[in-house]
Amino acid sequence: MTNLPSLEVCLSPALLHLYDTKDTVVVIIDVFRATSTIAAALDNGARCVVPVASVEECISLKDKLDNCITAGERDGKVAPGLQYGNSPLEYPTSFIQHKTLALTTTNGTKLLHMVSDADSIITGSFLNMDAVCAYLIRQNKKVLLACSAWKDRVNIEDSLFAGAVAEKIKEHFTMECDSARMARELYLQSQQYPSILEFVKDSNHYRRLSGFGLQKDLQYCTTPNLHPVVPIYNGKELVVAS
Amino acid sequence: MTNLPSLEVCLSPALLHLYDTKDTVVVIIDVFRATSTIAAALDNGARCVVPVASVEECISLKDKLDNCITAGERDGKVAPGLQYGNSPLEYPTSFIQHKTLALTTTNGTKLLHMVSDADSIITGSFLNMDAVCAYLIRQNKKVLLACSAWKDRVNIEDSLFAGAVAEKIKEHFTMECDSARMARELYLQSQQYPSILEFVKDSNHYRRLSGFGLQKDLQYCTTPNLHPVVPIYNGKELVVAS
Numbered sequence: 001m002t003n004l005p006s007l008e009v010c011l012s013p014a015l016l017h018l019y020d021t022k023d024t025v026v027v028i029i030d031v032f033r034a035t036s037t038i039a040a041a042l043d044n045g046a047r048c049v050v051p052v053a054s055v056e057e058c059i060s061l062k063d064k065l066d067n068c069i070t071a072g073e074r075d076g077k078v079a080p081g082l083q084y085g086n087s088p089l090e091y092p093t094s095f096i097q098h099k100t101l102a103l104t105t106t107n108g109t110k111l112l113h114m115v116s117d118a119d120s121i122i123t124g125s126f127l128n129m130d131a132v133c134a135y136l137i138r139q140n141k142k143v144l145l146a147c148s149a150w151k152d153r154v155n156i157e158d159s160l161f162a163g164a165v166a167e168k169i170k171e172h173f174t175m176e177c178d179s180a181r182m183a184r185e186l187y188l189q190s191q192q193y194p195s196i197l198e199f200v201k202d203s204n205h206y207r208r209l210s211g212f213g214l215q216k217d218l219q220y221c222t223t224p225n226l227h228p229v230v231p232i233y234n235g236k237e238l239v240v241a242s
Numbered sequence: 243m244t245n246l247p248s249l250e251v252c253l254s255p256a257l258l259h260l261y262d263t264k265d266t267v268v269v270i271i272d273v274f275r276a277t278s279t280i281a282a283a284l285d286n287g288a289r290c291v292v293p294v295a296s297v298e299e300c301i302s303l304k305d306k307l308d309n310c311i312t313a314g315e316r317d318g319k320v321a322p323g324l325q326y327g328n329s330p331l332e333y334p335t336s337f338i339q340h341k342t343l344a345l346t347t348t349n350g351t352k353l354l355h356m357v358s359d360a361d362s363i364i365t366g367s368f369l370n371m372d373a374v375c376a377y378l379i380r381q382n383k384k385v386l387l388a389c390s391a392w393k394d395r396v397n398i399e400d401s402l403f404a405g406a407v408a409e410k411i412k413e414h415f416t417m418e419c420d421s422a423r424m425a426r427e428l429y430l431q432s433q434q435y436p437s438i439l440e441f442v443k444d445s446n447h448y449r450r451l452s453g454f455g456l457q458k459d460l461q462y463c464t465t466p467n468l469h470p471v472v473p474i475y476n477g478k479e480l481v482v483a484s
Contacts, residue, residue, distance in 0.1 A: 011253065153420065159424060176446060178447075181444060
């Protein structure tokens with residue numbers, strides 16, 4: 001009889017304290033757009049991504065780190081004092097290769113810093129979905145899919161991604177978590193739509209970001225497997241997992 | 243142009259602080275089993291239900307209130323010092339009519355006491371689903387469907403009920419809440435199953451309560467509209483809304 005490791009889903013950072021992250025591979029999910037941008041930047045050759053909580057800390061890294069660019073938005077605009085935004089489209093190979101990206105975001109980086117005792121922390125998005133799935137199966141350890149949400153409010157796109165991963169790798173894990181089942185049912189429901197983008201159009205984040213004119217970003221971030229890397233956190237930086 | 247009131251869904255008491263409950267009709271949902279039992283007791287003629295947070299407080303009401311019976315479970319058994327359990331099946335008309343039911347439960351009564359500034363507080367379950375829907379449409383006010391969850395963990399059955407209500411009355415409300423959409427998609431997904439009971443069998447609460455031998459309760463609590471009353475909280479007691 002096989003003893004499969006468990007997989008759970010946490011729908012909001014405000015619920016994270018209910019989960020035991022010890023000896024667990026935690027997947028940080030912020031589809032719109034932190035973890036999408038991290039996958040794109042690393043796949044396009046960034047040396048690493050340094051996730052920071054505040055704009056101030058991000059600015060301070062500009063001079064401390066070699067070949068470092070600073071990025072972050074607040075309310076859909078590049079935050080004052082930073083150089084670039086949160087869009088994965090801003091980081092093609094021609095620009096980001098060999099550079100360090102210091103990145104601050106509203107939700108994703110906050111959650112990453114909340115997890116302290118995990119076995120490891122990786123980041124997931126549709127852009128690197130299959131790579132994340134393969135990694136989790138290979139590790140064969142307890143998994144927590146942790147949604148960044150929007151200021152603690154549960155959101156569709158992160159829950160949907162958690163559900164897609166849970167559904168794809170369900171044979172390899174024990175799933176007794178109701179949130180995981182709900183996320184999987186959401187994913188199954190989304191299969192009736194022509195695309196992930198169409199499914200997430202009726203969501204708070206879509207309305208908010210498309211109001212900023214970011215339709216291209218939203219389309220890009222919902223396209224599966226354009227950037228097949230697994231970003232892993234070494235306590236300071238996100239780098240490509242070997 | 244019609245200005246419809248908003249409807250939102252809160253999936254866990256740990257997320258309640260994110261919602262503005264002022265001028266709002268809050269529906270407390272604890273399908274397994276507090277709000278199912280409340281609907282059954284009131285429909286079967288109980289004078290009122292007094293929801294209390296602790297076993298001690300519940301015991302103390304026995305002598306304070308006229309014709310009062312005390313009820314509550316901890317870990318699937320009648321709590322020491324109380325007389326009856328949390329099962330709606332324990333409260334037929336022949337027993338509960340004209341009595342006051344003092345009830346303490348793990349999740350539902352806790353959430354009810356957390357809401358302080360609402361326009362009104364009612365309770366919902368599959369047993370009184372259509373009555374709740376009709377009431378919400380009639381009130382034509384802002385609505386929050388508040389799931390009791392399980393010790394703050396999001397659960398399937400409360401989310402599913404929230405989704406059923408949201409789906410049934412969606413034409414009468416503005417729904418820009420991602421949790422409401424997720425709950426609705428869960429309900430739509432459940433329509434592919436032969437019954438609500440079958441859909442919720444893969445859930446933590448089903449596994450836990452069926453382990454206590456409570457299959458009959460679970461079946462009863464997932465049967466729609468057996469008790470078409472709207473229990474409303476007057477600050478002290480739940481009574482049938484006029």
